Amino acid sequence: MSQRAAVLGTGQTKHVSARKDVSIAGLVREAADRALADAGCTWDEIDAVVIGKAPDMFEGVMMPELYLAEALGSVGKPLMRVHTAGSVGGSTAIVATHLVQAGIHERVLTVAFEKQSESNAMWALSIRIPFSQPLVAGAGGYFAPIVRGYMRKSGAPVDTGYKVVLKDRLNALKNPFAHVHEHDISYDKIANSPLLWDPIRYSETCPSSDGAGAMVIGSERAADEAVANGRPVAWIHGTAVRSEPTMGAGRDRVNPHAGRECAKAVYAEAGITDPFRQIDCAEIYVPFSWFEPMWLENLGFAEEGTGWKMVHDGTTALDGELPINMSGGVLSSNPIGASGMIRFLEAANQVRGTAGDHQVPDAKTALGHAYGGGSQFFAMWVVGSEKK
Amino acid sequence: MRDVAIVSYSQYTSRREDTRNEIEFLLPVVKETLAPLGLTTHDMGFTVSGSSDYLAGQSFAFVSALDAVGPWPPIAESHVEMDGAWALYEAWVRLQHGDIDTALVYAFGKSSPGDIGRVLALQLEPYMTTPLWPDAASLAALQARALLDSGKASEKDLARVVARSRRSAQDNPWAQLKGDVDEAALLDAPLFSDPLRKHDLPPVSDGAAVMVLAAGDRARQLTANPVWIRGIDHRIDSHALGSRDLTVSPSTKLAGEKAGVTPDIDIAELHAPFSHQELILAEALGLDETRTRINPSGGALASNPVMAAGLIRIGEAAKRLAAGEGRRAVAHATSGPCLQQNLVCVLEAEQ
Numbered sequence: 001m002s003q004r005a006a007v008l009g010t011g012q013t014k015h016v017s018a019r020k021d022v023s024i025a026g027l028v029r030e031a032a033d034r035a036l037a038d039a040g041c042t043w044d045e046i047d048a049v050v051i052g053k054a055p056d057m058f059e060g061v062m063m064p065e066l067y068l069a070e071a072l073g074s075v076g077k078p079l080m081r082v083h084t085a086g087s088v089g090g091s092t093a094i095v096a097t098h099l100v101q102a103g104i105h106e107r108v109l110t111v112a113f114e115k116q117s118e119s120n121a122m123w124a125l126s127i128r129i130p131f132s133q134p135l136v137a138g139a140g141g142y143f144a145p146i147v148r149g150y151m152r153k154s155g156a157p158v159d160t161g162y163k164v165v166l167k168d169r170l171n172a173l174k175n176p177f178a179h180v181h182e183h184d185i186s187y188d189k190i191a192n193s194p195l196l197w198d199p200i201r202y203s204e205t206c207p208s209s210d211g212a213g214a215m216v217i218g219s220e221r222a223a224d225e226a227v228a229n230g231r232p233v234a235w236i237h238g239t240a241v242r243s244e245p246t247m248g249a250g251r252d253r254v255n256p257h258a259g260r261e262c263a264k265a266v267y268a269e270a271g272i273t274d275p276f277r278q279i280d281c282a283e284i285y286v287p288f289s290w291f292e293p294m295w296l297e298n299l300g301f302a303e304e305g306t307g308w309k310m311v312h313d314g315t316t317a318l319d320g321e322l323p324i325n326m327s328g329g330v331l332s333s334n335p336i337g338a339s340g341m342i343r344f345l346e347a348a349n350q351v352r353g354t355a356g357d358h359q360v361p362d363a364k365t366a367l368g369h370a371y372g373g374g375s376q377f378f379a380m381w382v383v384g385s386e387k388k
Numbered sequence: 389m390r391d392v393a394i395v396s397y398s399q400y401t402s403r404r405e406d407t408r409n410e411i412e413f414l415l416p417v418v419k420e421t422l423a424p425l426g427l428t429t430h431d432m433g434f435t436v437s438g439s440s441d442y443l444a445g446q447s448f449a450f451v452s453a454l455d456a457v458g459p460w461p462p463i464a465e466s467h468v469e470m471d472g473a474w475a476l477y478e479a480w481v482r483l484q485h486g487d488i489d490t491a492l493v494y495a496f497g498k499s500s501p502g503d504i505g506r507v508l509a510l511q512l513e514p515y516m517t518t519p520l521w522p523d524a525a526s527l528a529a530l531q532a533r534a535l536l537d538s539g540k541a542s543e544k545d546l547a548r549v550v551a552r553s554r555r556s557a558q559d560n561p562w563a564q565l566k567g568d569v570d571e572a573a574l575l576d577a578p579l580f581s582d583p584l585r586k587h588d589l590p591p592v593s594d595g596a597a598v599m600v601l602a603a604g605d606r607a608r609q610l611t612a613n614p615v616w617i618r619g620i621d622h623r624i625d626s627h628a629l630g631s632r633d634l635t636v637s638p639s640t641k642l643a644g645e646k647a648g649v650t651p652d653i654d655i656a657e658l659h660a661p662f663s664h665q666e667l668i669l670a671e672a673l674g675l676d677e678t679r680t681r682i683n684p685s686g687g688a689l690a691s692n693p694v695m696a697a698g699l700i701r702i703g704e705a706a707k708r709l710a711a712g713e714g715r716r717a718v719a720h721a722t723s724g725p726c727l728q729q730n731l732v733c734v735l736e737a738e739q
Contacts (some may be wrong), residue, residue, distance in 0.1 A: 002485040023515060055447035056469065061518075062442040062510035063469055066724040067627045076642060079624045079729070080478070083441075083469040085448055091466055095478060100485035103389075118514075125449050243465035245455055258462035265464075375453050376466075 002187055004387060005100040006223035007234040007348040008107070009039025012074040015179035015333035018117035024064060025071035028113050031212035032072060032336075035109065037047040038354075039216035040231055043073040045104035046216070052092025053337030054372075057124035061116050072111060072193040086285065086372025087342025088112065088377030089213065093368075094239045096217045097381070101236075106219045108160040112341035113212035120284030121208060121336060140205060140288065142374060144197035145333040146253045146292040151199065153254060154293070156308035159202045161289035162190040163311050165331055168286070171318055172328025174357035179209045179333040204289035204331075211335030213342040220387075234348035235384040237365070246374045251373050259298040262378035266367075267300070270382035275300050275367075279382070281323040281360040282367035283343040287330045292316065296324070299369065318358065326350065340370025344381055358361075367370035392483050393607035393614030394710075394735070396421045396597055397703040401562040401595035403500075410444065410496050414456040414596045418494065425610050429457045432600070433488025435465045435580045436479050437474035438495040439539040439695050442507055453496060472597055472699030473496060473622075473659075473721030475729045479601050480620055489606035496596035497695035504592055504694060508586045511724060512628060525589055525724065528662040529581040531634040536583055538635045541667050547574040548665040549690060550587045557686025564591045564691045587689075588663040595693030597700045608738075610729060613710040615735050621646035622731035627724070634726055640672035643732040644718070649673050653680045653734075654714025657701035659722045661688045668727065669720060680718075684708060698722065702733055709737040 004128055011034025013019070029052070036043065040149045049072045051065050061067065065081040072079065084091040089112040096110035114121075122138040150156070169185040172178035185305070193203035218226065223233045242262035244251065251257070263275070272278045284299070293307035301322060302310055310316050316324035327346045330339050347368035349355040354364075365384045371377060398420040399412050422428060429435065435457055437485075441449045447456035450467045459465060468474045472495020479491035499507075512518045535541050551571045557563035565587075580586045600610075607614040623639035626632055656675050660666035660683075670682060683689075685704040688697050698721020705717040715737050723729040 002487065055441050056510075057441060057447050059514070060510065061514045062507065063440060063723070064514070065469075066511050066624075066728055067513050069624045069627050069728070074624055075626050076623060076639070078622050080474060081469050082466065083450070084465075084467050085451060095466065095481075098478075098481050098485065102481050104481060104484070104485050241464055241466060243454060244462040245459055246451060248460055250460070258459075261462045278474040373448065376451075 002101045003103050004220035005217055005236045007236065007383065008041065008218040008223060009035045010215050010349055011035035011038055012213040012342060013211045014177050015209040015335055017208065019115065019210040024059060024115050025068055026061050027066055027115055027210065028111050028212050029071045031214040032109060032111050033264050033281065035214035035216050040226065041107060041216060042231065045107050046073060046109045048078040048099060048108050049074040050080045050082060050092055050096040050108060050110045052088040053114055054086060054088055055124060055136050057119065058121050058167035058336065059118040077222050084372060085377050086336060087340055087370040087371065087377040087379040088337050088346055089342065090368065091241055092372030093215060093341055093344045094241060094379055094381065097236055097239055100219050106222050110217060110218045111212060111214040112338040114337040115210045115337040116335065139201055140197040143288055144200050146375065147288060148199055150254045150290060150294050154292060154305040155306055158199065159191065160293060160311050162187055162310040163206065164289040164292045165204050167317055168325050168329045168331040171326055171358055172332035175327045178328040179207050200288050206287040206330045209333050209335040211333060211338050213249050213338045213345050215345050215348065217345050218348060229317040232290050232352035232354060234351045235387050236381060237384045237388045238266045238382045240265035240269065240380050242378045244376045246376055254294060255298050255304060256375050258376060259371065259378045262361055262380050263299045266382055268381040271388060272382065278323060279365050280363040281326060282369065283325055283327060283329065283346040284296045284369040285330055285340060285371050287334060289331065292324060295369065323360050326355065326360060340379060343370055344368035346381050351383050390484050390486060391479050391616055392601055392603050393616045394706040395602045395607050395610045395614050396425050396600040397706055399562055399595065399597040399700055399703055401593055401693055403564055406594055410453050410498055411456045414453060414494065414496050417596050417598045418456050421600055425600060426550055429492060431534060432490050432492040433490055434479060434482045434491040435463055436467065436475045436476035436491065436493055438468045438470050438699065439497060442510060443497045443499055443694060445502060471721050471723050473695050473702055476599065476699060476702060477620055477622060477731065480617060483601060483603045489603045491601045493601060494596065494598040495696035497693050498594040498693045499592050500594050511722040525581045525584065527629065527725045529584045532583050532662065532664040534634045535664050535668065540635060541664060543575060545667060546588055546663045547571045549666050550574055553683060553689040556684050557690035559685050560685050560690060562691055563686045564593060564688060566690060576654045586663065590661040590688045590692035593691045593693040594694050597696045597703050599699065600704055614738050615706040615709045617733060618736050619647035619734040626730040629726060632643050635668065637672040637727050637730060638670050640669055640720065640727065640730040640732065643730050644673045647732040647734045649732060649734055651676065651679065653716050653718050655684060655705055655708050655717040656680050656682045657685060657705040657719045658683060659688055659698045659701045659720050661692055663689060673718060698731065705735055709735055
């Protein structure tokens with residue numbers, strides 16, 4: 001009963017530390033206008049809007065979609081707001097996709113944003129609530145022990161993380177929208193950057209960014225029409241979400257069960273049996289360098305304990321056998337709530353052939369991946385240049 | 389569209405004295421909803437919830453609430469930062485795909501720890517309006533004043549809504565405010581936020597609502613009395629109060645038309661946190677009180693757990709249809725200041 005859907009257009013802002021020149025409304029509108037222009041459609045042709053962002057405390061606005069109704073051209077239309085922690089950008093795109101696949105709408109605009117400069121994300125994440133266990137300061141404190149666990153289990157050399165950052169930051173130089181354009185990036189600079197949360201060094205962490213991403217998702221009819229008009233689309237071959245608890249005996253935070261299940265589900269829907277061979281490139285959520293090898297294993301691209309080898313032998317480089325985070329990834333831009341959607345839209349751009357200087361030649365099938373919470377919420381999609 | 393029904397529903401509402409946290413009051417309601425079906429959370433094809441971080445006063449409030457469902461092994465799950473009625477909408481959409489037959493929907497909110505009137509001021513335009521801290525009751529009062537000045541309603545009409553709500557709520561075990569009150573006596577009460585009196589405002593409530601949806605034959609297998617969702621739609625108006633005619637609700641009217649509201653409605657559960665809003669909603673949906681029972685539960689004036697109150701309207705209407713109190717019902721949920729965003733759902737009892 002599920003109908004075909006495709007990405008008709010994408011848009012994003014230039015991600016920076018602080019967009020002082022625009023309001024939250026101005027920021028989301030900028031990304032949305034670009035997505036509409038890329039899709040060649042007008043605001044009147046949008047049937048519904050699905051917006052996502054991470055916790056409201058990151059800007060200090062409760063349910064900001066209410067205030068954004070006009071900026072998103074949604075007055076008189078259905079407007080939904082998704083929040084699934086760090087995976088939200090991906091989950092939001094999936095909710096929008098489902099509206100089209102269910103045959104309810106022809107064209108849905110989906111937007112995700114974070115304007116971190118309006119508040120302080122680290123402390124918004126570190127609120128001490130009465131009678132609850134005190135949490136660590138910021139996300140790095142939570143994830144560092146998990147990284148250490150991976151290093152111990154896999155025996156990966158300590159510079160695996162450095163090599164991931166070097167690749168991603170070099171890729172970012174080819175992406176005009178990336179926040180961090182570090183022209184003097186080098187192995188030594190990364191290796192000598194301050195240790196923030198042992199074993200994670202400053203250079204191995206994502207920046208805090210203001211930014212937004214948007215996509216127009218359309219029905220098969222709308223996509224066929226776009227293709228007939230010479231506009232490339234990305235066909236959505238599969239979507240999946242999975243969640244597991246924050247705490248619990250039996251959880252494997254290094255290689256989470258929910259991530260493996262989510263990958264299995266999205267591959268099954270997309271007809272993928274050998275992800276390493278069938279997927280041409282992937283944009284995956286890597287906020288700290290070491291998550292690249294960890295997710296390579298979790299996503300089934302590498303056997304457990306061997307993902308780090310693909311980092312060292314160049315498999316995941318832009319010209320490697322399985323390019324990962326061609327855009328520079330989360331390590332180069334992190335408007336938190338939008339980061340998942342940017343992964344999804346970068347994957348779509350690759351198969352549309354519109355990724356610009358960081359295009360993987362002839363990419364036919366790509367994976368977009370997002371995760372959130374304590375490595376417990378996952379959202380993924382597989383997009384392709386052809387109908388499935 | 390694929391036929392989808394509500395096959396089970398439970399709720400919990402408490403007064404502000406309750407010291408239990410969200411997971412503690414949500415967990416028993418989840419169990420209670422699943423028990424009559426003989427199912428567990430792992431039999432659900434999809435799980436989706438609605439809540440707000442700002443009520444809990446912490447980021448990711450929904451994350452720990454997920455423990456009430458027990459997502460282990462992992463489940464397919466999503467969350468909207470909206471009233472649970474919109475979570476139900478997402479579940480309904482998901483069920484249209486045809487690959488799953490059941491969905492668990494829940495909503496929860498604990499308004500009591502904070503000053504809910506001021507917390508809701510954070511929903512306003514953040515640069516020019518929120519810094520003025522207009523509380524929810526003051527904004528509702530502006531709307532009520534506009535309605536009275538338009539001549540479409542009088543203070544007596546507001547008192548009539550409140551008195552009916554209190555009387556109807558006497559049969560509702562979850563209602564906080566109930567009783568056989570005299571309309572004339574209500575008008576003797578002092579003004580709280582002109583022209584609203586304290587009784588025109590909702591109580592401060594904590595609570596949760598849980599529902600199971602099932603598609604087609606699966607619904608009939610699970611219960612003898614499935615309540616079918618015949619139409620569901622939601623729309624939003626501008627956030628700028630100054631640019632809206634506050635005496636009407638165009639988004640409710642449009643959502644009602646799209647959801648297929650017709651005059652033959654037996655029961656209406658309207659999410660009107662303030663008394664005058666019920667009059668605006670009834671007009672937008674074309675409801676005639678001589679034909680339709682409006683808010684037989686007492687509505688949000690009787691108990692108003694923010695983020696769950698909209699889903700509760702749908703559950704209350706479904707519960708009455710399942711019990712044979714009518715054939716067709718309309719349920720409504722609202723969000724945002726002065727009825728900015730509205731969802732309308734048309735329900736039908738199994739023949």
